[in-house]
Amino acid sequence: MSGATHPAGGPRLYDRAAELAAVARLSARVASGHGGVLFVTGNPGEGRTALLRRAAHDFPGTAHRVGAPHHRGPWSAARALFAELAPTPAAGRRALRLARGEGGLARAVTALAVEREAVLICVDDLHLWDAHSRAALAAAWQETGTRRPGRVGWLVSAARHHRLPEVPGAETVRLGRLTVPGARAMLGDLCPEAAPAPPVGERLLDEAAGHPGVLAAAVRRLTAPQLAGVLPLPRPAVDDSVLAEVYGGLLERLPAASRRRLATVAVVALAGRAGAGAGTAAYGVDGGGGSTPGGAVRGGGGSGRSAPGGAAYGGGGSGGSARGARAPAGALEGLVADGLLLRRGGGAVGFEDPFLGRAALASARQPWRGGTRAPGGSEGGAEAVPVDGPASGAAPSADRRAAGAALARGEGHRADRLGPPAAVRALSPVARGRAQLVRGLAALAGGPVMDAHEALLQAAELLRGRAPVEASDARFLAMEAAWAGGDVEACLAALGGGEDVRGLERDFADGLRAALTVRLDDARTALVRVVAGDGGADDPRLLLRAGAAALVLGDTAAAARIHARALVRARAEHRTALLPHALEQLAYAELRAGRYGRAALAAREGLRSAESTGQHNVAAHQHAVLALVASVKGDGSLVAEHAGRALATAGAHGLVQAATLAEWALARAERGRGLAAQAAARLVPLVRPGPRGGHFALRMLVVPCFVETAVAAGREAEARDAAEEYAAWAALGVDGPAPAQSARCRALLAEGEASAYWFREAVRRHDGCGNDFERARTLLAYGTWLRRRRRPGDARGPLRDALVTFERAAAEGWAEHARSELRATGGASGGATDPAALRELTPQQQRIARLVAGGATNQEVADHLSLSPRTVDHHLRGVFARLGIRSRVELPAVVDGWDADREVPAPAAARPPGR
Structure with missing residues (x-):
């Protein structure tokens, strides 16, 4: 109402x-x-x-x-x-x-x-x-x-x-802000003796912006002549004292580190307004202390993609150090943890409550009126940020002339909203660079990633030579944004020109640049040093770079270990905004290692963390990982749900990596339902080189799935071309399972005994690569090939091994496929191979099982044991239920695995005639 x-x-x-x-x-x-x-x-x-x-x-x-x-x-x-x-x-x-x-x-x-x-x-x-x-x-x-x-x-x-x-x-x-009629009614109740003069009332309503507490505090400080319009109002009516009355209690109860973060982001948002032009939501502060509440806009905080090079920018933890006060990303991270900052797409930054930013800036300004000082204290040499405008006597600008015209029209309460004030234009290159850095972080978290790339490159240029740590992080974040967008040239542009980068970070940049330009020997030399140097790193962002280097080298075990350590450190330091990124990297590493259960656990936690902190791009990648996991489990509806959510964000924000993973998951689900032609058509763009194809770092990883699907769909020529390119890539040694998967591709495309040779070669190569899931897929393909060539006895061994691995990995879709193939060979497909299960049979059931396994019919068993055929059938159904099998054709394989000491000898007379 x-x-x-x-x-x-x-x-x-x-x-x-x-x-x-x-x-x-x-x-x-x-x-x-x-x-x-x-x-x-x-x-x-x-x-x-x-x-x-x-x-x-x-x-x-x-x-x-x-x-x-x-x-x-x-x-x-x-x-x-x-x-x-x-x-x-x-x-x-x-x-x-x-x-x-x-x-x-x-x-x-x-x-x-x-x-x-x-x-x-x-x-x-x-x-x-x-x-x-x-x-x-x-x-x-x-x-x-x-x-x-x-x-x-x-x-x-x-x-x-x-x-x-x-x-x-x-x-x-x-609770929200009041409507104009509601605020007007409140203003009337606040002034019961005499209504304010219309210009005074409109100005109060406009500056209070529907905030009941601010409106009440502004009215309380005015005298009767001011309310009547006889004396001028303060300019602005809602000034520092009003905000201190409303927000002072909240600010005083916050820890000192949180107050410093608030002031830092308020100044950065002020600088962002100057660089973004009209329409950017931020806070403008003029020489008189007036300010403009912008919209509720979220600023980014240390998010990133699962690309090698995940530069988790989080300078300064929550401890309130001088570096933390100077680094906008560290301030953002802390404010996200405090729940005080909103973040949205578009690259702008601001507060959930726009008055909060003004109050924080006013509070930070109190100890240093008449001078300049970095928010939160610039101990340690932080560059000062002027907030009171240029020195007196500066030539009036067009903005000041516009403000004067507004004052002449009686619109003084709007004079400070007409454009970036002089104080903003006077900000130093470091302040402008930090503003661009914050804008880039916001876009990287929940906006178009190539917009983030441009903003972060500009930040790096402004900070170069002035704030080397932040300049270095800005470059790595720009590379990260380009990686998520699938743009190799943009990645290289971000990695170049980083003379501020030193030590292992220099090795990381050089190694990635060499990998992207296919100079793999140089890449190994540099990246191995990065992976080996993780032991001395406690900073989560450095650990994440070491883990990313391990992924580029194909060392998935080291990548998972290092990313898990980065996650532990981020939690210990309460780096709330960094957790989604650490979990994203860990989920991707587990996915590459074929440990789908672990990947799902990390991705689910990362999804919850990303959604709670507004990091929508990270959430899209986690959805893509969960879609791939669901495709392994054979849950088509879950694949469609997660892939759809990933693609919705990926399309809007240019997340080529997340889109490739999601499309791959959909294709695997279609292949599992027998839709080989549809799956192959979906995979073709993902393995195609060039800008219209899939993500450059995932293209080769998709090829084995494409070859298998294309062969089933009758597109052998395309499969053969892809397999040849994949063989050349596998020989480079940048992916552990690649040589084995290349041999599997050759086996699927070969004929006769050549196929058998390549299948055996693939199994041999798998033994040293450490990816049990891919080994099981090869065994399944080999067993299927043997069964179709009427060699069921030879097929049972590979199929049983594949089934056990799929069951351990909770890959129910693949396990059911292996069970189906095993049943087709006449072998047991469940838990019947466990000797303990056979020992649970009664002696009569054991005799019947032995006789049926030997080939006797129900009538022959009945004659031998002096039973009726109906009784034999009853006992036989109990045997099937106890052993977990479905028909008598599975009994021979079961009995073959029976413990010899526990076997019940079958008399010779029990053998069927002629045997």
Whole structure:
């Protein structure tokens, strides 16, 4: 609704119809005896406390309101809660003991006899409660959400950036800004004696931008003559003092490192506005301290692709070091962890709450008015960033003339929004470079990757020679963006000109450049040093580069080990924004190693982490990995779901690598359903060289799948051309399983005994490559080839080995294929080869199994054992069920594997006539 709600004696609310409806639903659940939890989130000053007061006033039963205590020791908030609920101090102490013990907080609340009537417990400022009390509350709410006991309702408010616990059945409402009619009604109530003059009211409404707390604070500081328009208003009306009143509590409670991050990103966003032109959401600050709230735009944070060269930029951890204060990416990473920063595509950066950036910048400006200083303190030589504009006496610019014209028209509150102020144009090259770096990070996380590449290259040029660490990282990130986009020339452009790069990072750049230009001996020399040097690295970004170097060398075991270590370090340092990238690299390494179960675990965790931090490009790659895993398991619907999500983002953002993996997964799923022609048509573009083909680093990895599919589809000429190119690539030694897979391709294309020779050669080569899954695929192809040439006895061995490997790898689709081929040879396809399973048969069942395995019919077995054929058939069905087989033709292979000491000798008379 618009306007105010005026309950008799209750607080007045504006534009809160949806929120009040949610409160009414909670009250109805409580009255019906089902309980429930309703979360209310909002930024400072948006009315969370007012909504709780109104809910408590309207509630028909008993309502209690509990805020965060000033002292935040362990269990301090729970103590305040029970002091409010308990009839006596002694009862409160008993309840607290119960809550801290095995009873839990839910039972402690019940012990206070609050279930005698409907009760609403309003918990305010949950984000300020101590960790012990929050954990106890979460457990109580989860129990309420699962069992729904009693008539107790919980209405809980928290700051927007606070991560709420997961509670079954809980509802969450998010307070927002007021509409113009709602803000106008609030302004009228704030000035009950005399309405403000129309120009004054419009200016207040415009500058407050629908924020109720800011509007109230701005009105409170004005005098009656100012409201009446007799005296001029401050310029701007919403200045530092107003923002300090509304946001000061939040900023003061943040750790010092978080406050430094806020100030850093605010200045970088200011610089970004100057470089992006009109329409870029950022914060402009003029000489008078006025600023422009931009839209809620997210800034990137250390994301990347699963390409070799994953330069996980995260300079400065969460510890608040001087380097962390100077590095925008480190600031972004910390703010993502704090939940204070939004990130979206397009390369712009800003805050979830635009007033927060202004307040942070104003707070950081306080200690150094009249001078210049890097946000958060520039100990250690950080370059100063001017924020108060150029020296007085500078020639007025076109922007200042436009501002003067606005003032003459009586639009002073808009004068600071007409363009980048002089302070922005005066920013140093380092500040502009950092702005470009942040813009590139934002695009790399959730925008077009080639836009990220251009922004990051510009950042590297601006920072070169001035901030060498950041310049180096910008170049690696630009290469990473180009790799995700499948552009070799752009990768080389990013790797060149990096004179700021030293040591192992120089080896990494040289090795990648040599690999991309097919100088593999040079690439090995440099990249081996990078992989060997990981032992001395504790920085996750350096570890990720070492792991990427191992992938380029084809050493998947080292790649998985190093990436796992990088993940551990990122977690230990609370590098929240870096976790999706580390998990992405680990999932890709496990995928390359053929360990699909491990790849799925890492990809699922990485997907959750990427989505929670807004890194949509990383999420697309994780979806592609999960699609490939699902194609191995034979789950076609899951393949389609993950591949579709990956392709949706990949198409919009130019993620050629993720798109190639997703298309590969779809083709494998189609091949598993017997659609060889359709699968081959899908794979053809992926193995085609050039810009219209698949990703340059994945093309050869797809070829073995294409050869197998193309042969099945009758496209042998294309398969032969691809196999010849693949053989030349396999000889380079950059992929462990490649020589074995090349031999398998030759076997599929050869004829007669030449096929048998190449199959045996492929199996031999597999023994040293370490990829058991690819070895099993070769054994399956070999066993199928033998069976089709009427050699079932020879086929059973390779097929059984393939089946066991597929089962261990949880590759159910491939396992079912192996079982089908094994059944066709007359061999056991399940667990029947286990001797223990045969020993579980009764002696009679063992005799019948032996006789049937020898070729006797049911009638012959019945005659020999003096049974009826019907009894023999009954026992035989029990044998099949116990051994996990489907027909009598599988019994010979089962009995052949029986423990000789446990066999039941079959009398000669049991042999069928003529045998």
